[in-house]
Each structure stands twice: as C-alpha cells, then as structure tokens.
Amino acid sequence: MVTASKGMADVYRLTNRTDSAFRYYSLYHQHQDTLTAQINRGKLSAINAKIAFDDAQSNLEKANNVISNQKQTRNFILAGIVLLTIIALLFYNRKMLQQKHLAEETARKQRLVEQEAERAKTQISSFRANIIEKDNLIQRLQQQINVENEQVNKSLLNYTLITDTEWEKFRLEFFMAYPLFLPALQEKIPAINPAEERLATLLYLKLSTNQIANTLGISKDSVGRSKRRLKQRLNLSTEDLLEEYLSKLV
Known part of the structure; x- marks a missing residue:
C-alpha cells in the first residue's frame, strides 16, 4: 500500500x-x-x-543455582547423617564390647570368689569335722583312762587344737567362707577382742561347749563365763540364746 x-x-x-x-x-x-x-x-x-x-x-x-545449592546442601546433610550414623555405630559397638568385657570380667571374678568361698567352706567343714572327731577321741580316751591318772586326764583337758598361727589361718578361711559374719560381729562389738572372736566363730559353727573348751584349751566353766560376757557385750537378755543370735546375725 x-x-x-x-x-x-x-x-x-x-x-x-x-x-x-x-x-x-x-x-x-x-x-x-x-x-x-x-x-x-x-x-x-x-x-x-x-x-x-x-x-x-x-x-x-x-533456579539452577538454587537447585544446585540445594542438592549440594542435601548431599552435605546426607553425608553428615551417614558419618554420624557410622560414628554412632562405632561408639555403640565399642560400648557394647566394653560392657561385654566388663560383664565377662565381673563373672570371672564372681566365679573366683565363689570358688574361694566354696573352698573355704570345705576347709571350715573339714576343720569342724576334725574338731568333732578329736573331741570324740578325747571323750573315748577319757572313758578308757584310769580316772586316778590325773596327769593324763589333765593333758586331755588341756588338749589345744588352735594355736595363734592356726587361729590366724582358721580366721582367714572362716572369713572367706562366711565373709559377712565377722564384719557384722565387729559392727555389734566395735572393740571386740580376739578371744571373743574365737568364741563367736566356734559358736557360729554350732560346736558344743565341751568341743569349744578342748579346741581353745580352756575348761568348760571358762567357756560358760566367756559366753556370758559375750552376751553382755551384745546386750542380750538372760532369756536370749547366744548361739541362736549369732546364727541369725547375717
């Protein structure tokens, strides 16, 4: 146009x-x-x-830059999560191994303690049986000897099964067999003396007065007096049985 x-x-x-x-x-x-x-x-x-x-x-x-940054951030987050997961798994595994080792070590120590306690109980039982056997032997000898032979009779009455060295050995074995008894007794009598400890342990083993007398090398009357003094130290009444109290102490 x-x-x-x-x-x-x-x-x-x-x-x-x-x-x-x-x-x-x-x-x-x-x-x-x-x-x-x-x-x-x-x-x-x-x-x-x-x-x-x-x-x-x-x-x-x-938008591409934002998407790229988001992808990079996502990758960093995923990498961080994976790394933290690996660290957590390693830490958990290490913790479990430590607990397993501790449990095994505790079980091993417990088995050793139980074995020692059983061995000590066996020794104490053997000791008690030995005392009873020797006491029976003394009783039989006392029945056989001439009552007029005072020297032999005196020797039998003074027959001592526990010296200081034997007492220390017995005390160690007794403590391993019954680890709670002596601490409980010392808690009741803080200033307890060795003689009271000896009497209490022999009573705990349910030995008779005659057996205790022969074991400690003292007379039955001395055992009776020692038992009365021990009852007083424990603040027991005259109606309370010392042997029953000691058996229920632990």
Whole structure:
C-alpha cells in the first residue's frame, strides 16, 4: 500500500493532476507512518521479548543455582547423617564390647570368689569335722583312762587344737567362707577382742561347749563365763540364746 500510493502520487504529479497527486501523497505518508509505527512496535516487542527472554534465562540460571545449592546442601546433610550414623555405630559397638568385657570380667571374678568361698567352706567343714572327731577321741580316751591318772586326764583337758598361727589361718578361711559374719560381729562389738572372736566363730559353727573348751584349751566353766560376757557385750537378755543370735546375725 505504501508503494502503490507512492506510485499513484508520482503518476498524478507527472500528469499535472495536482489534487490527486496530493491526495495519494497524503495516503502514502499515512501508510508510511502506519508502517513505521508498526515497525517500531515490532522492534519494541522484540526488545521486550528479548528482555523477557533474558529475565527468564537469568531466572532459570538462578533456579539452577538454587537447585544446585540445594542438592549440594542435601548431599552435605546426607553425608553428615551417614558419618554420624557410622560414628554412632562405632561408639555403640565399642560400648557394647566394653560392657561385654566388663560383664565377662565381673563373672570371672564372681566365679573366683565363689570358688574361694566354696573352698573355704570345705576347709571350715573339714576343720569342724576334725574338731568333732578329736573331741570324740578325747571323750573315748577319757572313758578308757584310769580316772586316778590325773596327769593324763589333765593333758586331755588341756588338749589345744588352735594355736595363734592356726587361729590366724582358721580366721582367714572362716572369713572367706562366711565373709559377712565377722564384719557384722565387729559392727555389734566395735572393740571386740580376739578371744571373743574365737568364741563367736566356734559358736557360729554350732560346736558344743565341751568341743569349744578342748579346741581353745580352756575348761568348760571358762567357756560358760566367756559366753556370758559375750552376751553382755551384745546386750542380750538372760532369756536370749547366744548361739541362736549369732546364727541369725547375717
């Protein structure tokens, strides 16, 4: 339309038809202005489209950067979780091994203590049986000897099974067999003396007065007096049985 109106205007101008030439020149300029405006609008649209494309490209790059950062952060978090899980598993495994070792060591020590206690109880039982056997032997000898032989009779009455050395050995074995008795007795009598300890341990073993007398090398009357003093030290009444009290002490 621009070209046609320009051509018609030129034709009318060459044929001296001024009015028609002016009218077509006016149409030419209108179409030219319209075309220029359309071209400018197209250019503006292209510029706007380019700007929008650049913005979209920038937003896409930003989104990709955000996604990349999020992936990197996620990977760091996952790596941290895996590392912490491994550390926790190693720590748990180490703790379990320590507890297992401690339990095995405790069980081993417990078995040793139980074995020592059983051995000590066997020794104490053997000691008690030995005392009873020797006491029976003394009784039989006393029945067989001549009552007029005072020297032999005196020797039998003074027959001693526990010396100081034997007492220390017996005390150690007794403590291993019955570890709670002596501490409980010392708690009741803080200033207990060795003689009281000996009497209490022999009473705990349920030995008779005669057997205790022969074992300690003293008379039965001395054993009776020692038992009365021990009852007083324990704050027992006359109705209380010393042997029963000691058997229930632990």
